[in-house]
Amino acid sequence: MPKKTDTPHAPQLPTGRALIQLSTSTRDNSIVLLPGANFTTTPLPFPSTPYTHLLLQNEIPLAATRAFLSDAHTRGLVTLFNPSPMLSTADIATFAWKELDWLLVNEGEGRELLAALGEDAGAEEALLRALAGMGGGQMKVLLTKGAEGVVAWAEGRRVVCGAGEVRGGVVDTTGAGDCFTVRPFPVLSWTPWEATDLSVT
Numbered sequence: 194m195p196k197k198t199d200t201p202h203a204p205q206l207p208t209g210r211a212l213i214q215l216s217t218s219t220r221d222n223s224i225v226l227l228p229g230a231n232f233t234t235t236p237l238p239f240p241s242t243p244y245t246h247l248l249l250q251n252e253i254p255l256a257a258t259r260a261f262l263s264d265a266h267t268r269g270l271v272t273l274f275n276p277s278p279m280l281s282t283a284d285i286a287t288f289a290w291k292e293l294d295w296l297l298v299n300e301g302e303g304r305e306l307l308a309a310l311g312e313d314a315g316a317e318e319a320l321l322r323a324l325a326g327m328g329g330g331q332m333k334v335l336l337t338k339g340a341e342g343v344v345a346w347a348e349g350r351r352v353v354c355g356a357g358e359v360r361g362g363v364v365d366t367t368g369a370g371d372c373f374t375v376r377p378f379p380v381l382s383w384t385p386w387e388a389t390d391l392s393v394t
Contacts, residue, residue: 212227273297290327297374325346
């Protein structure tokens with residue numbers, strides 16, 4: 194049985210909606226977002242339960258993201274952020290990257306972040322180093338590469354995990370990034386980075 198989601202502080206407002214329009218000829222998609230409870234401006238208290246990790250996406254007001262990130266960092270939680278939808282250039286320049294432990298982006302988003310800061314990373318390892326450098330060199334990075342899998346960068350080490358086998362063919366990849374975002378972090382919460390048993394290069 195799935196566990197019930199604990200939402201004691203959630204505002205009593207309709208949830209947001211994401212309407213996905215898919216081209217039958219090109220398979221490109223366009224996503225129209227209708228904000229709901231996720232974009233409330235009502236201040237929410239930081240949970241008192243002793244959590245260990247905080248995962249954020251850019252799906253709530255940025256002021257709330259900044260506040261939660263700062264509080265979690267102060268409390269010593271492991272903080273993780275997926276800046277999707279992408280931040281504005283001004284917000285990228287002023288975001289508290291040094292309060293972040295893990296950054297999760299796809300390759301295009303990673304290059305977009307650096308371009309907004311006036312940087313141009315070339316090969317993959319240079320890209321990973323530059324992204325980690327946004328957090329003063331201490332930030333770890335998970336870089337998704339579609340059919341090529343995912344690459345992690347932490348403490349000067351590069352860890353590669355190939356894509357899994359797809360059975361039955363790919364129908365549509367809309368929302369794949371959101372699904373992936375939540376998957377690695379339960380593993381990170383119980384597996385020390387030093388114990389990660391993947392292909393290290």
